[in-house]
Amino acid sequence: MKRKILVVGNGMAGVRCVEEILALDAGAFEITVVGAEPHPNYNRILLSKVLGGEGRIADIVLNPYGWYEEHGIALYTGVEVLGLDLDARTASLSDGIELGWDELVLATGSLPVMLPLPGAEKDGVIAFRDIKDCEAMRDASRRYQHAVVIGGGLLGLEAARGLLNLGMQARVVHVLDCLMERQLDPFASKLLQQDLERQGMLFTMEAQSESVLGGDRVQALRLKDGRILAADLLVMAVGIRPNVALAKAAGLEVKRGIVCDDHMRASRPHVWAVGECAEHRGIAYGLVAPLYEQGAVLAKALCGAPGEPYTGSTIHTKLKVSGVDVFSAGEFNEREDTKAYRFRDDFSGIYKKVLARDGKVVGGVLYGDTSDSGKILQLMKEPDGESRLAGLFGAGSKSVQEAAGVEAMAPSDIVCSCNGVSKQGILDAIKTKGCTTVDQVKACTNAARSCGGCKPLVQDLLKLALGPDLAEEKERVCDCTDLSRDEVVAQIRAKSLSTGKEVRMVLGWKNEEGCSKCRPALNYYLNMLYPGRHADEVSSRFVNERLHANIQKDGTFSVVPRIRGGVTTPAELRKIAAAAEKFKVPMVKITGGQRIDLLGVKKEDLPAIWAELDMPSGYAYAKALRTVKTCVGSEFCRYGVGDSTALGIALEKKFEMLNTPAKVKMAVSGCPRNCAECAIKDVGVVAVEGGQWDVSTGGNGGVSLKGAELLARVDSAEEVIDLVAAYLQHYRETAHWNERTAPWQERLGLDAIKKVVLDPQIRPGLVERMDATLATYKDPWAESAKDAGLWRDPQAQAAPAGRT
Amino acid sequence: MMVPGGPESATAPACVKVPLKGLLPQQGRRVASPWGEVAVFLLSNGQPRAVLNRCPHKAGSLAEGIVCGEYVFCTQHDWKVCLKDGRAALPDVGRTRVFKACILGDDVVIEAED
Numbered sequence: 001m002k003r004k005i006l007v008v009g010n011g012m013a014g015v016r017c018v019e020e021i022l023a024l025d026a027g028a029f030e031i032t033v034v035g036a037e038p039h040p041n042y043n044r045i046l047l048s049k050v051l052g053g054e055g056r057i058a059d060i061v062l063n064p065y066g067w068y069e070e071h072g073i074a075l076y077t078g079v080e081v082l083g084l085d086l087d088a089r090t091a092s093l094s095d096g097i098e099l100g101w102d103e104l105v106l107a108t109g110s111l112p113v114m115l116p117l118p119g120a121e122k123d124g125v126i127a128f129r130d131i132k133d134c135e136a137m138r139d140a141s142r143r144y145q146h147a148v149v150i151g152g153g154l155l156g157l158e159a160a161r162g163l164l165n166l167g168m169q170a171r172v173v174h175v176l177d178c179l180m181e182r183q184l185d186p187f188a189s190k191l192l193q194q195d196l197e198r199q200g201m202l203f204t205m206e207a208q209s210e211s212v213l214g215g216d217r218v219q220a221l222r223l224k225d226g227r228i229l230a231a232d233l234l235v236m237a238v239g240i241r242p243n244v245a246l247a248k249a250a251g252l253e254v255k256r257g258i259v260c261d262d263h264m265r266a267s268r269p270h271v272w273a274v275g276e277c278a279e280h281r282g283i284a285y286g287l288v289a290p291l292y293e294q295g296a297v298l299a300k301a302l303c304g305a306p307g308e309p310y311t312g313s314t315i316h317t318k319l320k321v322s323g324v325d326v327f328s329a330g331e332f333n334e335r336e337d338t339k340a341y342r343f344r345d346d347f348s349g350i351y352k353k354v355l356a357r358d359g360k361v362v363g364g365v366l367y368g369d370t371s372d373s374g375k376i377l378q379l380m381k382e383p384d385g386e387s388r389l390a391g392l393f394g395a396g397s398k399s400v401q402e403a404a405g406v407e408a409m410a411p412s413d414i415v416c417s418c419n420g421v422s423k424q425g426i427l428d429a430i431k432t433k434g435c436t437t438v439d440q441v442k443a444c445t446n447a448a449r450s451c452g453g454c455k456p457l458v459q460d461l462l463k464l465a466l467g468p469d470l471a472e473e474k475e476r477v478c479d480c481t482d483l484s485r486d487e488v489v490a491q492i493r494a495k496s497l498s499t500g501k502e503v504r505m506v507l508g509w510k511n512e513e514g515c516s517k518c519r520p521a522l523n524y525y526l527n528m529l530y531p532g533r534h535a536d537e538v539s540s541r542f543v544n545e546r547l548h549a550n551i552q553k554d555g556t557f558s559v560v561p562r563i564r565g566g567v568t569t570p571a572e573l574r575k576i577a578a579a580a581e582k583f584k585v586p587m588v589k590i591t592g593g594q595r596i597d598l599l600g601v602k603k604e605d606l607p608a609i610w611a612e613l614d615m616p617s618g619y620a621y622a623k624a625l626r627t628v629k630t631c632v633g634s635e636f637c638r639y640g641v642g643d644s645t646a647l648g649i650a651l652e653k654k655f656e657m658l659n660t661p662a663k664v665k666m667a668v669s670g671c672p673r674n675c676a677e678c679a680i681k682d683v684g685v686v687a688v689e690g691g692q693w694d695v696s697t698g699g700n701g702g703v704s705l706k707g708a709e710l711l712a713r714v715d716s717a718e719e720v721i722d723l724v725a726a727y728l729q730h731y732r733e734t735a736h737w738n739e740r741t742a743p744w745q746e747r748l749g750l751d752a753i754k755k756v757v758l759d760p761q762i763r764p765g766l767v768e769r770m771d772a773t774l775a776t777y778k779d780p781w782a783e784s785a786k787d788a789g790l791w792r793d794p795q796a797q798a799a800p801a802g803r804t
Numbered sequence: 805m806m807v808p809g810g811p812e813s814a815t816a817p818a819c820v821k822v823p824l825k826g827l828l829p830q831q832g833r834r835v836a837s838p839w840g841e842v843a844v845f846l847l848s849n850g851q852p853r854a855v856l857n858r859c860p861h862k863a864g865s866l867a868e869g870i871v872c873g874e875y876v877f878c879t880q881h882d883w884k885v886c887l888k889d890g891r892a893a894l895p896d897v898g899r900t901r902v903f904k905a906c907i908l909g910d911d912v913v914i915e916a917e918d
Contacts, residue, residue, distance in 0.1 A: 066863055070898065433894055443896055513830075513848060516870045516877035516884075539830035543868035543879045551879050555834075555857075555865040603834070 006101035010035020013275025013291040014107025020299030038078035051162030084250040110240040110276040119212030128159040141166035144232035152179040156237035171202040257284035262309035264298040327370040330363025361385035374413035416447035478517035521737035532776040544621035560620035565648035566594025593627030610781040633670030642687020644670035657777040661735040698745030726757040729770040821911040832867035843867035853887035854905040860898025
């Protein structure tokens with residue numbers, strides 16, 4: 001029988017502890033997590049980002065529901081634990097269930113302190129602690145204007161920043177004359193106040209709140225000195241207190257928090273506490289790093305793994321307040337026996353101060369630039385830190401300082417304070433695990449996974465470790481080879497290599513069967529070089545091109561029939577409607593490319609729905625010509641000077657089914673008003689007065705906005721088609737697989753491309769090769785109906801014949 | 805999780821059979837089973853593999869992924885999942901359930917690992 005662990009609290013501390021347990025011994029326990037909030041574990045530190053649209057709740061979720069499922073963790077959300085019986089080892093839940101446990105982990109976190117002001121029970125008086133509070137703030141911002149935040153600490157300022165983002169007027173009322181006095185010295189705190197005032201935040205300092213005024217809803221806050229501040233939303237952010245009611249009622253020893261020993265054991269056997277609800281050696285922590293350290297110690301104790309006991313955390317703060325970097329550690333207010341080192345740069349808004357006593361560094365504050373924080377923490381550990389302060393305040397440009405920042409760090413210096421990842425830990429991950437991006441480092445080491453504040457440092461470390469290699473890497477086809485695209489294509493030609501397998505063997509691929517990048521790339525290059533002769537390698541195509549439909553997140557597919565130029569007929573629409581009804585298609589959607597998407601089609605229904613539609617495939621799934629978007633043009637539009645629909649249909653008919661390195665989108669507009677938006681298409685054609693057409697290329701409206709550039713002005717629709725054939729063939733022959741025309745055109749240069757496709761000697765060859773390629777294509781949906789083999793098997797994967 | 809009629813119950817079928825002729829090398833196939841939907845593959849060397857058809861990342865379908873050696877690349881976000889042990893390749897971390905798969909006569913026979 002597996003031992004049962006019950007974790008009360010589904011927040012950052014509790015779930016991190018569970019992660020540590022899984023890492024040590026994934027199979028040893030049956031784990032149940034109960035959380036009062038109706039959400040999976042999210043990053044409370046980033047709550048303010050959810051306000052004002054910087055992020056959505058999904059973006060701050062640390063462990064999605066699937067994570068619990070995947071690790072076999074039973075999760076109860078929106079459920080409270082009402083009582084604990086420590087003798088019977090049971091817990092009773094608010095939904096009536098009773099759970100038994102062998103080990104109990106209390107991770108109940110903390111509660112916001114609500115000032116007992118008269119009138120504090122009115123509507124519109126809230127805390128800033130969880131997603132529910134964020135939702136209340138968002139609702140208020142739609143109807144009200146004046147927000148007052150009581151508390152000028154970190155939490156209060158974050159709340160005020162969020163309210164500003166929501167378009168409210170935000171005033172912070174603070175009892176002292178300095179903001180964030182627990183993290184900043186008076187000078188840094190004044191700098192911060194000025195910066196925040198510039199952002200539009202209002203401050204009422206040295207003000208004590210007396211009562212909340214209004215009817216059912218708050219209307220104002222009265223201060224002790226008689227001033228009245230208008231407020232139709234009042235946020236109390238004056239602090240937090242450990243949430244210990246449950247522990248107390250169960251009979252555990254509770255002082256400020258649940259009293260724990262050095263292994264996070266509470267006062268009764270098999271009961272443990274972690275995070276903000278726990279009190280260790282007299283301290284209840286409220287920052288994420290100590291909570292994570294506690295979680296690691298507790299996990300080891302539960303798994304019986306050897307490990308150092310928890311002896312407390314050095315408290316330091318490194319954060320971004322409203323876009324300003326601040327850091328502090330240890331003592332940061334001067335006393336008689338301390339010596340202060342200061343650096344100030346009013347121009348860049350940087351302030352640094354380090355305090356020393358008897359030759360030892362005892363703390364410091366950094367404002368505006370926190371790249372020296374690791375250095376300060378390190379020096380604080382050394383007996384003669386003061387003598388090594390030199391260099392910390394050196395002049396020089398910011399970039400020089402930053403580069404020196406990571407280089408100067410000692411290997412043991414902590415880069416990610418949230419997760420305790422050192423410089424060496426990250427360098428090891430780069431070296432031994434081959435990380436080349438921040439995301440990879442994040443996945444390997446957990447660095448930058450919580451508040452994200454150390455991302456720039458991780459980036460700097462990547463640069464430091466891989467400087468030249470990073471650039472080299474971009475050129476390679478993939479990790480399976482050191483060869484570039486051009487080298488591979490040249491070798492295929494020179495050695496007459498004829499299959500992907502042969503290419504990989506002869507050119508010494510590191511993985512015999514390649515990877516998901518090079519397999520489709522090689523197949524494309526071979527198809528491009530030997531049209532009609534290379535047998536398409538179906539198993540090297542991405543699923544969408546194999547099944548001629550777009551796979552969706554739930555494993556169903558989308559089906560888009562060809563509607564050339566966006567011009568359809570009532571009969572065609574009836575056919576689509578009938579097919580959608582027959583196959584109970586869950587969503588029918590008009591696409592951005594002027595056609596109709598049938599979403600949610602079952603895999604086994606694909607051949608049947610194509611037969612029902614009896615229309616050509618729209619290739620909405622392929623690296624191929626997608627659509628040609630058109631405006632109405634001269635046929636109906638009073639401005640039209642060219643027949644854009646006719647040309648669009650002709651272009652689509654000509655180039656449909658053409659495989660290209662990446663998807664290709666076209667548009668044709670009937671006049672320079674350009675309603676078809678040609679400027680953001682791979683190929684855009686605009687009619688100009690006098691029967692001429694402007695052909696622009698290399699535009700992109702997706703990932704990276706880029707305006708198309710004029711390739712040429714031509715005299716007829718026929719010449720448009722000829723020029724587009726040459727342009728696309730040149731693109732097919734020289735682009736990297738998966739490279740859109742925009743970056744390709746930028747890489748080669750428009751002038752160089754013009755020299756090729758406008759050259760009367762070269763162009764006919766390109767057009768001829770294009771036509772030879774086009775002649776090999778057959779509509780895959782129609783072919784599937786003829787194929788009696790595997791394709792008729794509802795689950796089979798084989799593509800119908802006739803593909804190149 | 806208990807599945808009605810699953811291997812945990814007394815009457816559970818011990819295995820699932822998939823006809824070999826429905827499989828192609830380096831391609832997968834979705835198969836319903838008492839343990840959930842299984843992705844069954846034939847590697848290029850003809851050996852069968854079977855894993856739960858759920859990518860450890862976001863539960864994407866693995867059956868249609870590109871198969872390279874012992875690995876399949878998920879159709880959704882290109883996670884590389886090992887068909888031998890079900891683990892995601894570093895730097896990604898996660899694991900999907902693996903089943904025993906062997907060829908018996910004209911079938912691939914899939915059984916739960918014990």
